[in-house]
Amino acid sequence: MNLGRETELVEFKKSTGEHREAMESIASMLNKHGRGTLYFGVLNNGDVVGQTVADKTLRDIAQEIAAKIRPIIHPEITRLEDGEGHAYIRVEFEGDDAPYACDGRYRIRTADSDDLMSPEEVRRFASAAYDHADPWDGRPSGESPDSVSPSVVERFVAAGVKRDRIPEPYSTDGTALASLGLIARDGSLTNAGATLFCRGGRPFRLTMGVVAGNDRAGTILDLVQEDGPVFDLIDRAEHFVMANIRRRLVFGTGVAREEVPEIPRAAVREAVVNAFCHRDWRDPSAVVIDVFTDTVSITNPGLFPEGKPPESFMAGSVAPSRPRNPLLASALYKGGLIETYGSGIRRIKSLCEEAGVRFGYRQDCGCTTIVFHRPGSQLVGEAADVELDGRKRILALLSDGETRTSGAISEALGMSRRSTQRVLGLLEADGAVERVGGGRGTKWRRGDS
Numbered sequence: 001m002n003l004g005r006e007t008e009l010v011e012f013k014k015s016t017g018e019h020r021e022a023m024e025s026i027a028s029m030l031n032k033h034g035r036g037t038l039y040f041g042v043l044n045n046g047d048v049v050g051q052t053v054a055d056k057t058l059r060d061i062a063q064e065i066a067a068k069i070r071p072i073i074h075p076e077i078t079r080l081e082d083g084e085g086h087a088y089i090r091v092e093f094e095g096d097d098a099p100y101a102c103d104g105r106y107r108i109r110t111a112d113s114d115d116l117m118s119p120e121e122v123r124r125f126a127s128a129a130y131d132h133a134d135p136w137d138g139r140p141s142g143e144s145p146d147s148v149s150p151s152v153v154e155r156f157v158a159a160g161v162k163r164d165r166i167p168e169p170y171s172t173d174g175t176a177l178a179s180l181g182l183i184a185r186d187g188s189l190t191n192a193g194a195t196l197f198c199r200g201g202r203p204f205r206l207t208m209g210v211v212a213g214n215d216r217a218g219t220i221l222d223l224v225q226e227d228g229p230v231f232d233l234i235d236r237a238e239h240f241v242m243a244n245i246r247r248r249l250v251f252g253t254g255v256a257r258e259e260v261p262e263i264p265r266a267a268v269r270e271a272v273v274n275a276f277c278h279r280d281w282r283d284p285s286a287v288v289i290d291v292f293t294d295t296v297s298i299t300n301p302g303l304f305p306e307g308k309p310p311e312s313f314m315a316g317s318v319a320p321s322r323p324r325n326p327l328l329a330s331a332l333y334k335g336g337l338i339e340t341y342g343s344g345i346r347r348i349k350s351l352c353e354e355a356g357v358r359f360g361y362r363q364d365c366g367c368t369t370i371v372f373h374r375p376g377s378q379l380v381g382e383a384a385d386v387e388l389d390g391r392k393r394i395l396a397l398l399s400d401g402e403t404r405t406s407g408a409i410s411e412a413l414g415m416s417r418r419s420t421q422r423v424l425g426l427l428e429a430d431g432a433v434e435r436v437g438g439g440r441g442t443k444w445r446r447g448d449s
Contacts, residue, residue: 001048001082006112009033012042015051016061016089021114023068026093028107028114030073030100031125036109041088050086053079061091070104071097096132096322099125110437111403136281137325140184141194145177148189148197152229153177156196156335163336180331191281192327197229206233208240208289215292225286230276234337237272237289237298238265244291245374263296263372267351267359271370273337274344275300277329283366292374299369345370360429371429390415390423395432395446403436403443 006012011025022038029036040061041051058077065075075093082088099106099122106117106125117125157176160166177183182193189198210222222244226236247259275287280302288299302324323329332338339347345361348370352359358373393413398404404412410420424444427433436443 001084001086002046003039003042003048004046006044006046008109008111009036011036011038011112012044012046013038013040014043014049016040016057019061019064022091023064023102024105024107024114025109026065026073026075026091027069027100027102028109030069030093030095031098031107031117032109034096034098035094036092038091038093039088040091041086048082048084048086048088050082050088053087053089058089061089065091065093068102070101071095073100098129131324132322135324135326137192137195137328138181138184138190140186140188141191141198143189143194143198145183145187145189145193148177148193149229152197152231156231159337160335165334165336180334181327182331190327192325192331195230195281195328196331197231199229200227204286205230206237206289207286208237208291210244210291211293213292214294216290218292231335233287234269234272234276237287238269240289241268241272241291241296245296262375263357264351264355267348267355267357267372268296268298270338270344270348270351271298271372273332274348275370277332277338277344278302278324280324280366285367294374296372296374297369299367301367303363303366303368360426362425362428390419391427391432394420394423394427398433398444398446401446403445405441405443409444 003012004010009029011022011029013019013022016022018040022040025038026036041053042048058079061077062075066072073093073095075091078090078092080088080090099117106122107114108117108121109115153176157166161168177189177193177197180193182190182196184190184193204225204227206226208222208224208226209220212219212221224240226233228236241263242261242265246262248262249259272287272289275298279287279300283301285301288297290297290299329338338344349359352372357375360371360373362369362371390413393415394409397409397412406420406424407417409415409424410417413420415423424433427447428435431447433444434447436445
C-alpha cells in the first residue's frame with residue numbers, strides 16, 4: 001500500500017524511533033499551515049511497511065507531543081492497518097496559536113523539510129500571535145464618538161436594516177456604535193469604529209490612478225487621493241473603476257438598453273471591500289487602485305494568512321481562519337458590505353468566470369494585489385507571442401522538479417527580470433507554478449495544475 005508523497009502537510013516516518021524528527025515536523029507544519037498529518041510505519045516514498053503498534057505506543061506518542069510541543073496541542077492519534085498485515089499510525093493535528101516550538105526551537109515547513117526559523121521570522125510570528133490575541137481593530141483609537149458623522153452612521157445602519165442584518169428599530173446615536181461593538185473600554189471609538197466612520201487624516205487611505213500603458217511606467221492620465229470614512233471610500237473606489245473602464249450596450253425590447261461594464265461591478269466592489277476589510281492597518285500605505293490599459297489592479301497592505309494562499313480560498317478547500325480585523329469584518333457584514341469571511345475571493349472568481357473575465361492575484365513586498373484582465377485589451381501580435389514563449393520556456397525549465405529563484409530563471413533563460421516576474425505572476429494566477437518560501441529567498445516550482 002502506498003500513501004502518496006510527502007508534502008508541506010504530510011510527513012512519513014519509518015517508525016516511532018524517529019520521534020525527535022517527527023516532533024520537529026509537527027511544529028513546522030503548525031507554523032506554516034496550522035495543521036498537518038504525520039504517519040509512523042511509512043517510508044519516505046509512501047510505502048506502508050508497518051511497525052508494532054500497542055496501546056502503549058499511542059500513549060507514548062501523545063506524551064511525547066505533550067512534552068515537546070509548545071503551545072500545547074491535542075492531536076488525534078489513530079492505529080490503522082493496510083489490509084496486508086501492516087499496522088501503522090496516523091497523527092492528525094491542528095492549531096491556530098503559532099509560533100509553535102519543539103524543544104524550544106522554532107521551525108517552518110518548506111516543501112517536505114523542516115527549516116529553522118530566522119530570528120526575524122520568529123519575531124514576525126510572535127507579533128502575529130499578539131495581534132491574534134488582541135487585534136488592532138478592537139483597540140482604543142482615542143477618537144471621541146462625537147467625531148463620527150451622523151449621516152454616515154445613518155446610511156450604514158439603513159444598509160444593514162435593508163439586508164436584515166441590523167434589526168429595526170435601530171438608533172443611530174452613540175448606542176448604535178456600542179451595539180456594533182465599536183466603543184472601546186476607555187470610551188473612545190475602537191480602531192474599527194474610527195476607520196469606518198471618521199476621516200483618517202494623513203497619509204491618504206485611498207490612491208487611484210489611470211495609466212496609459214500596462215504598468216506604472218506609463219503616462220499617468222489621472223491621479224486621485226482620497227481620505228474619509230472607509231464606508232464612503234468603498235463607494236468612491238467602485239465609482240472610480242466603473243468611470244474609467246469600457247461598457248457595452250445591450251439592447252432589449254423596444255428602446256430599453258443596458259450598459260454592461262467590461263468587468264462585473266459586483267466583482268470590483270467585492271475586491272474593494274476585501275482590500276479595506278483585510279488590509280494591515282498598522283501599515284500606513286494606502287489601498288491603491290490602478291486602471292491600466294490591459295488590467296485593473298487593487299492593492300492593499302498585508303498578505304493572506306500564513307499557509308493559506310488565495311488558491312485555497314478560491315477553491316473553498318480551507319476552512320476560514322479568524323480574519324486579521326475581526327471587529328471590522330463583523331461591522332461590514334452587519335452593514336451588508338461583505339458575506340461570510342473567506343468567501344470574498346471565491347465570489348470574485350465566480351463572478352469573473354460567469355462574465356468571461358480573467359482574474360488573478362499576486363503577493364509581493366508585503367502587499368496583496370487582485371488583478372482583473374480587461375477583455376479586448378489583451379496583448380496581440382508580437383507581444384502576445386513573446387509572453388506565450390516566456391510561459392513555455394519557464395514551464396520547460398521548471399519541469400525537472402527543481403525550485404529556482406526568479407533571478408536564476410531570468411539568467412537561465414536570458415529574460416529580463418521584470419518580464420520574468422510578470423510571467424511568473426501570470427503562471428501563478430493560473431496555478432501553473434507555485435511559490436516556495438517567502439521574501440528574498442522565494443523560489444518557484446511547477447504547480448500541480
